[in-house]
Amino acid sequence: MQPSPRAHPDPSKPEHVVLRLHNDRGEISAAENRLLEALDKFAYAKASRFAVRLAVEEALTNAFRHGHRRLPRETPVTLDVTVGPEEVKISVEDQGPGFTPEAVPDPTLDENLDKPAGRGLMLMRAYMASIDYNAKGNRVTLVYRRPGA
Amino acid sequence: MAASGTRLRIKHEKDVTQVEFVDRNILDEANIQAIGDEITAIIDATPSPRLLISFSNVDHLSSAALGTLISINNRMKAKKGELRLANIDPQIMEVFMITRLNRIFSIHDTTADALATFT
Numbered sequence: 001m002q003p004s005p006r007a008h009p010d011p012s013k014p015e016h017v018v019l020r021l022h023n024d025r026g027e028i029s030a031a032e033n034r035l036l037e038a039l040d041k042f043a044y045a046k047a048s049r050f051a052v053r054l055a056v057e058e059a060l061t062n063a064f065r066h067g068h069r070r071l072p073r074e075t076p077v078t079l080d081v082t083v084g085p086e087e088v089k090i091s092v093e094d095q096g097p098g099f100t101p102e103a104v105p106d107p108t109l110d111e112n113l114d115k116p117a118g119r120g121l122m123l124m125r126a127y128m129a130s131i132d133y134n135a136k137g138n139r140v141t142l143v144y145r146r147p148g149a
Numbered sequence: 150m151a152a153s154g155t156r157l158r159i160k161h162e163k164d165v166t167q168v169e170f171v172d173r174n175i176l177d178e179a180n181i182q183a184i185g186d187e188i189t190a191i192i193d194a195t196p197s198p199r200l201l202i203s204f205s206n207v208d209h210l211s212s213a214a215l216g217t218l219i220s221i222n223n224r225m226k227a228k229k230g231e232l233r234l235a236n237i238d239p240q241i242m243e244v245f246m247i248t249r250l251n252r253i254f255s256i257h258d259t260t261a262d263a264l265a266t267f268t
Contacts (some may be wrong), residue, residue: 016248018240025179027175046240047240050209053209054209054211054244057176057209057211058211058212061212061213064180069259091153106249108249110249113219113249113252113253114223114253115217115249116215116216116217116218116219116223117212117216119212119215119216119248120211120212122247122248123212123247123248126247138222142264
């Protein structure tokens with residue numbers, strides 16, 4: 001649905017924020033809270049908040065834990081978020097060498113169920129409408145669509 | 150009440166150690182590590198551990214938390230212990246279903262239901 005033109009500042013105008021985050025729980029939590037506030041502004045449901053928060057958490061964890069594994073701890077990750085009335089677009093870019101998502105084993109296979117790691121990517125895929133990596137494999141772009149949008 | 154520094158509330162009842170999380174969100178890797186260490190210490194201190202983990206306070210968890218639960222489950226299996234999970238919020242239960250981890254954990258609606266299944 002196209003938003004109707006308005007003479008005054010449009011309250012449905014997407015919110016866009018770009019943050020450079022360090023591997024610090026306080027910074028990550030503050031960023032997530034800011035994202036959740038933007039979702040509240042557009043009255044996303046509790047299930048949407050859960051899905052978006054989970055996906056962002058997993059993307060940031062992958063960036064810091066895997067992407068920055070061989071980089072100094074203070075190396076920042078870029079979080080770029082656009083929250084609109086119908087969808088949320090999130091991009092997380094690390095400064096690591098990148099990886100090949102297709103090479104990650106399927107954690108839902110019986111032989112992998114008791115392996116502790118490797119579920120972040122599949123959870124992002126499960127909860128997001130789309131998930132795309134750049135060619136280098138160091139930037140993931142997630143799109144969440146409001147149910148029924 | 151949780152002791153200082155712990156991320157868990159722990160009580161013992163009928164030879165079962167019941168563990169509850171202090172935090173509503175189990176996301177922080179440092180906290181997850183601390184939780185894993187604390188539960189591992191409980192398992193290692195008991196010859197045949199019987200452990201019930203309640204998620205009654207938990208709104209959010211990450212795949213890192215799932216990983217720690219799997220490590221706990223593996224350790225319990227190695228000691229031939231009994232592990233039960235209970236009081237899981239429907240949204241978090243969905244995560245268990247998506248990851249198919251509901252197949253490796255014994256999950257129950259309530260603490261009472263879970264307690265009734267210990268042998």
